[in-house]
Amino acid sequence: MNSDKGNARLLDVLEDRARQVRRDVWRALRAGGSGHAGGSCSAADLLAALYFHRLNVRPDDPDWPDRDRFVLSKGHANAALVSVLVRAGFVPESLLDSFYAFESPFGMHPDIKMAGVEMCTGALGHGLPIGVGMALGSRLRQQSFHTFVLLGDGELHEGSNWEAAMAASHYRLGRLTAIVDCNRIAQSGPVSELMSIEPLAAKWQAFGWSVVEIDGHDMNEIVTALDSVPCEEDRPTAILAHTVKGKGVSFAEDTHVWHSNAVDDETYAKALRELEN
Amino acid sequence: MEPDPVQLEWRQRSLNQTRLAFGQALQCLAGRDDRTVVISADTQDLLGIRSFRAAFPDRFIELGIAEQNAIGVASGLATTGMRPYVCAYAPFITARSMEQVRNDVAYARQRVVIGAAASGITLGVAGGTHHALEDIALMRCLPNMTVVVPADVEEAYFATLATQDIDGPVYMRLGGRVEEPSVSHVDGDFQVGKAVRLRDGNDVAIIACGALVAMAVQASDALRKSGIDARVINMHTIKPLDEDAILEAAADTGRIVTAEEHRLTGGLGGAVAELLSTRLPTRMHMIGMPDEFGIVGPTPEVRARYGLSTEAIVHACESVLGRGDGYDPGAR
Numbered sequence: 001m002n003s004d005k006g007n008a009r010l011l012d013v014l015e016d017r018a019r020q021v022r023r024d025v026w027r028a029l030r031a032g033g034s035g036h037a038g039g040s041c042s043a044a045d046l047l048a049a050l051y052f053h054r055l056n057v058r059p060d061d062p063d064w065p066d067r068d069r070f071v072l073s074k075g076h077a078n079a080a081l082v083s084v085l086v087r088a089g090f091v092p093e094s095l096l097d098s099f100y101a102f103e104s105p106f107g108m109h110p111d112i113k114m115a116g117v118e119m120c121t122g123a124l125g126h127g128l129p130i131g132v133g134m135a136l137g138s139r140l141r142q143q144s145f146h147t148f149v150l151l152g153d154g155e156l157h158e159g160s161n162w163e164a165a166m167a168a169s170h171y172r173l174g175r176l177t178a179i180v181d182c183n184r185i186a187q188s189g190p191v192s193e194l195m196s197i198e199p200l201a202a203k204w205q206a207f208g209w210s211v212v213e214i215d216g217h218d219m220n221e222i223v224t225a226l227d228s229v230p231c232e233e234d235r236p237t238a239i240l241a242h243t244v245k246g247k248g249v250s251f252a253e254d255t256h257v258w259h260s261n262a263v264d265d266e267t268y269a270k271a272l273r274e275l276e277n
Numbered sequence: 278m279e280p281d282p283v284q285l286e287w288r289q290r291s292l293n294q295t296r297l298a299f300g301q302a303l304q305c306l307a308g309r310d311d312r313t314v315v316i317s318a319d320t321q322d323l324l325g326i327r328s329f330r331a332a333f334p335d336r337f338i339e340l341g342i343a344e345q346n347a348i349g350v351a352s353g354l355a356t357t358g359m360r361p362y363v364c365a366y367a368p369f370i371t372a373r374s375m376e377q378v379r380n381d382v383a384y385a386r387q388r389v390v391i392g393a394a395a396s397g398i399t400l401g402v403a404g405g406t407h408h409a410l411e412d413i414a415l416m417r418c419l420p421n422m423t424v425v426v427p428a429d430v431e432e433a434y435f436a437t438l439a440t441q442d443i444d445g446p447v448y449m450r451l452g453g454r455v456e457e458p459s460v461s462h463v464d465g466d467f468q469v470g471k472a473v474r475l476r477d478g479n480d481v482a483i484i485a486c487g488a489l490v491a492m493a494v495q496a497s498d499a500l501r502k503s504g505i506d507a508r509v510i511n512m513h514t515i516k517p518l519d520e521d522a523i524l525e526a527a528a529d530t531g532r533i534v535t536a537e538e539h540r541l542t543g544g545l546g547g548a549v550a551e552l553l554s555t556r557l558p559t560r561m562h563m564i565g566m567p568d569e570f571g572i573v574g575p576t577p578e579v580r581a582r583y584g585l586s587t588e589a590i591v592h593a594c595e596s597v598l599g600r601g602d603g604y605d606p607g608a609r
Binding site for chain 1: 346348349381385
């Protein structure tokens, strides 16, 4: 960053974008009548920083071969992904109102046929192996793009993640970064009660990854972390982002009830009032 | 004419085993197309790909004993324009990583070829955990998937080369450490989805795939001696199914026998029955593994135990013709 002032301005812009993502998420959920507010809003700041600061992508040429790759492994946060794709210009804004609609490309989970979406995800534990393949492909094709995979912390229960984690360090995939949205809550309750994943940083380190821990709602920490990868040239990086499920709307925060829930007009109005402040 | 040394080499190295012919074909593909990349799941000897590794070390990726990851990685590679070939055990790559095959490959329509060795009961001595008797059913129920079951090394080799022109995912079902007699006479001209008639005949038609094709030919030759003309169709592609060949056989003969090294549920026989029951109801007899897990034993003996034999096909043909002695090859 050129100056503190420039940095402050960037952070302001990105925080504004993140607020927009949250408003878009609730807007989509109202259109669909329900949806995953919790995991979409915990990831909003991360997605805003990725799409409006870090990822080298071209909305007018979504299949540009040298683009950075982003895989939303926690595909149930699709509303947040579609928001950044809309705001970045990949897809039209009207899409936000077609959530769950008949024949809409905007369903609960990412659709590879939508411009800007790299893989149809949502079944958990799939994104990281795919990201390993993309990073290997980048190397084989002598390209230099970076691959980012956003995972949920509950998702880490799936063993396939750890197969991929092993492969990524074995092949020294420095241009692969896993971001874990550690909102601590899965569908039925706290991750720690369902199946403990701690010590999480030590697990990634033991699998040969560099680990960065950040506050996933502090834009300065997010930008600093995204700018710093790869931490080591021949090692993949795991960014453990500590977040609050449902962040931004008090009644949806930090509860499994809002993993996925119904959203009527009244609920939407209440949520939006908090997000406009 | 002098034999082509390259041709000679792959044939010799394949040892009459389809799994090895697949590995040999990968080397040919890699020479033609630098996007070819091979993924191993600790299967370097199983598919004979050590020589590939030596020739193309940069395009060989060992991923260890982790089938779910192998399929996900293949999908990710395919998104970058690479053309991955996953070398794996049939029982594990289908059942264990079924969700990855379904979502990451078939649903995402990624061009990934799965070379699935040790299918059927070719690992007879390994027992039921290692028999792959439901893999055709699992793979053929996936939209976008092409399912090929070569009968011998020639077919395995040329079918693998033919995957070069297939745009979507492919499941190539291969054998184990079992020699399969040469029967396909494909001779370089393999067409995906186009069944091959190996024997003419209008009394009954035997539709077979994989190891059962050679048995079907032997059965046809035996039946001819007793005055029965049994057509033999090598249905090397289960999906897309050559419906015309099946409907023609049903119309010409009125009697169909299917034969496969797969459970009777959902395999080749099931595919043929689905077609004929709705389009041209025809008397059928299906030869395959009954609804049970296989016993331990050498492959030829275990095959025979479940009626996967020339004799059983002969009896099945006589039975659908009403000329049998009442012998039921499936009964024990």
